[in-house]
Amino acid sequence: MLLLGGAVVVVLGVSLFLFMRSADESGNAGHEFPDDWFAMALGDEKIAQLKLIGKPMPPLDVVEWHNGELKPDDLKGKVLLLDFWGTFCAPCLAAFPANNELYAKYKSKGVEFIGICTNEGQENYDKVIALKKPEYPTARDAEFKTMKAWSAQTYPLYVAVDRKGIVRAMGIKHEYIEKVIEKLAAEKAE
Numbered sequence: 001m002l003l004l005g006g007a008v009v010v011v012l013g014v015s016l017f018l019f020m021r022s023a024d025e026s027g028n029a030g031h032e033f034p035d036d037w038f039a040m041a042l043g044d045e046k047i048a049q050l051k052l053i054g055k056p057m058p059p060l061d062v063v064e065w066h067n068g069e070l071k072p073d074d075l076k077g078k079v080l081l082l083d084f085w086g087t088f089c090a091p092c093l094a095a096f097p098a099n100n101e102l103y104a105k106y107k108s109k110g111v112e113f114i115g116i117c118t119n120e121g122q123e124n125y126d127k128v129i130a131l132k133k134p135e136y137p138t139a140r141d142a143e144f145k146t147m148k149a150w151s152a153q154t155y156p157l158y159v160a161v162d163r164k165g166i167v168r169a170m171g172i173k174h175e176y177i178e179k180v181i182e183k184l185a186a187e188k189a190e
Contacts, residue, residue: 033169033183037176041154048151049170057161058149062116062139066129070114070137079111079184080161081177084152087121087128092156095174096132102178103136109185110163113137118147119155163189 041049052058057080083099085092103113115138117125125140141147150159150170158172160180169180 038171045153052167057165057167061145063142064140066138068137077163077189081113082159083115084157086119086155087124089155096134100135116141
């Protein structure tokens with residue numbers, strides 16, 4: 001019986017591997033960028049994220065904006081970098097200064113950053129904003145609707161959306177965000 005359980009795990013693991021590899025003929029796991037540019041999501045989260053790539057972005061159902069509220073019309077024709085973060089997440093908090101630098105560098109090139117505080121610990125949202133001082137628009141996912149729509153379960157989760165509103169990359173490692181932004185910013189809006 002124990003052996004059968006192990007066999008099921010192996011079959012599921014192989015199936016997930018084949019699904020990820022078949023997502024794109026270049027061997028990239030469902031995206032046009034090199035695999036090593038991405039943090040590894042697992043299981044259902046990875047499958048759900050792969051299903052979003054190449055599709056129109058899900059809605060953002062957020063509240064309590066800092067640094068200006070962004071409405072859907074404000075996002076048209078812009079490259080978006082979404083930063084899903086949690087108040088409990090040390091790497092998320094450590095990334096604010098670098099995110100501010102990237103935002104300052106690219107906002108004049110039609111790139112918009114949006115920080116989305118989600119998951120547990122949102123009672124500390126205002127304290128974190130006051131302490132870390134993000135310079136880009138940041139909001140709170142009060143009812144976790146955005147987290148669910150975007151399959152955001154591990155943090156930080158960086159997502160890139162092109163000027164047409166299509167999700168192009170999910171789970172970008174921080175050190176590769178700028179390369180993804182540069183590629184998408186160079187593309188013309190139609």
